Amino acid sequence: MDISVVIPLYNEEESLPELHRRLGEVLPGIGSYEIIFVDDGSTDGSLKVLERLFAEDPRVRVHSFRRNCGKSAALAAGFEKAEGEYVVTMDADLQDDPAEIPSLIAKLDECDLVSGWKFPRRDPLSKRIPSKVINWLTAKLTGVNIHDMNCGLKAYKNEVVKGLSLYGEQHRFIPALVHASGFKVGEVKVHHHPRKFGHTKFGAKRFMEGIFDLLTVLFITRYIKKPLHFFGIPGLVLLLAGGCTLAYLAIGWLMGRWIGGRPLFTLAVLLVILGIQFISTGLLGEMLTSLSYTKHEDGVERELSWQKTDKK
Numbered sequence: 001m002d003i004s005v006v007i008p009l010y011n012e013e014e015s016l017p018e019l020h021r022r023l024g025e026v027l028p029g030i031g032s033y034e035i036i037f038v039d040d041g042s043t044d045g046s047l048k049v050l051e052r053l054f055a056e057d058p059r060v061r062v063h064s065f066r067r068n069c070g071k072s073a074a075l076a077a078g079f080e081k082a083e084g085e086y087v088v089t090m091d092a093d094l095q096d097d098p099a100e101i102p103s104l105i106a107k108l109d110e111c112d113l114v115s116g117w118k119f120p121r122r123d124p125l126s127k128r129i130p131s132k133v134i135n136w137l138t139a140k141l142t143g144v145n146i147h148d149m150n151c152g153l154k155a156y157k158n159e160v161v162k163g164l165s166l167y168g169e170q171h172r173f174i175p176a177l178v179h180a181s182g183f184k185v186g187e188v189k190v191h192h193h194p195r196k197f198g199h200t201k202f203g204a205k206r207f208m209e210g211i212f213d214l215l216t217v218l219f220i221t222r223y224i225k226k227p228l229h230f231f232g233i234p235g236l237v238l239l240l241a242g243g244c245t246l247a248y249l250a251i252g253w254l255m256g257r258w259i260g261g262r263p264l265f266t267l268a269v270l271l272v273i274l275g276i277q278f279i280s281t282g283l284l285g286e287m288l289t290s291l292s293y294t295k296h297e298d299g300v301e302r303e304l305s306w307q308k309t310d311k312k
Helices: 016-029 046-056 069-081 098-105 127-141 158-162 171-178 204-223 229-256 263-311
Strands: 005-009 032-040 060-064 086-089 115-119 154-157 185-190
Touching: 005 016, 016 032, 016 046, 016 158, 016 185, 032 069, 032 127, 046 060, 046 263, 060 069, 060 171, 069 086, 069 158, 069 171, 069 263, 086 098, 086 158, 098 115, 098 154, 098 185, 127 171, 127 204, 171 185, 204 229, 229 263
Parallel strands: 005 032, 005 086, 032 060, 115 185
Antiparallel strands: 086 154, 115 154
16 A cells, blocks of 8 residues: 555535545555545534445545544544555645645655645634744744644655554644654645635634643653653742742841731742742652653563573
8 A cells, every 4th residue: 555545524524525536536646545534523424425435435444433532533543544655644624635645745755754834824814823823832842843833734654653642632743743753854835725615623722722732742752751850940940039039038037027927928938839849740750750661671671581581
């Protein structure tokens, strides 16, 4: 199998037949292929349309969730089933153009993941501005300098998707996760079309969730092996601020000033307590990390020991 196209979808009944037709016009010119539709608990007639496509086209595979689990879970299910040497992901709303797939795959000669850059982007301003903010923040904080982190149209080498572990809303930051694993990330401009059917699932809630998801990605890519560095820095700042404030108040007390009822005293004590809590959390994280690595090393030693015994 040359290409696996993974398409997560939720309530895209009207767009599926046209999307399937357009993929059938593009993919045969590239090589052998399969199309994996992952229905994320749609409540419209999407599953019935997929069942018909499955019956008509032997290259169509369908995976359906009983309830809505999110795009990350849908992509993870598709990645698990993908057998192609190259894996392409795209949205089912017809905004991603299947005609761009050959250029994405050609770029895989230079890197391991190629992310599409929707240019120009055909979305309302209320969606473009928050996306620009998230993309800018992500590029600055992760070091992955691409313009469109969350473009649904991407191409991967199979080994990349098999090593991905997605949950929550981490699909928005797949290039950052892949980059942190040592793979090379590239970008290609792709055509973007206005939404033809249905309506966007983006809203203010998803923007706020995106900020929290970015913090999660930063933690697991930078600090998962050194949690004290993540919690210790703010903890140390708070502890120093509280300690300096208490020292200032102590000098005043020695000079005869009563400090018991001053709000500044309460603030200083609070800062010290928060600083100790942050540092303690980091130390507990370090202990758990150390325990995890100790177990891993013991497992390796047992495996090597078993191999030696077997050879004897």
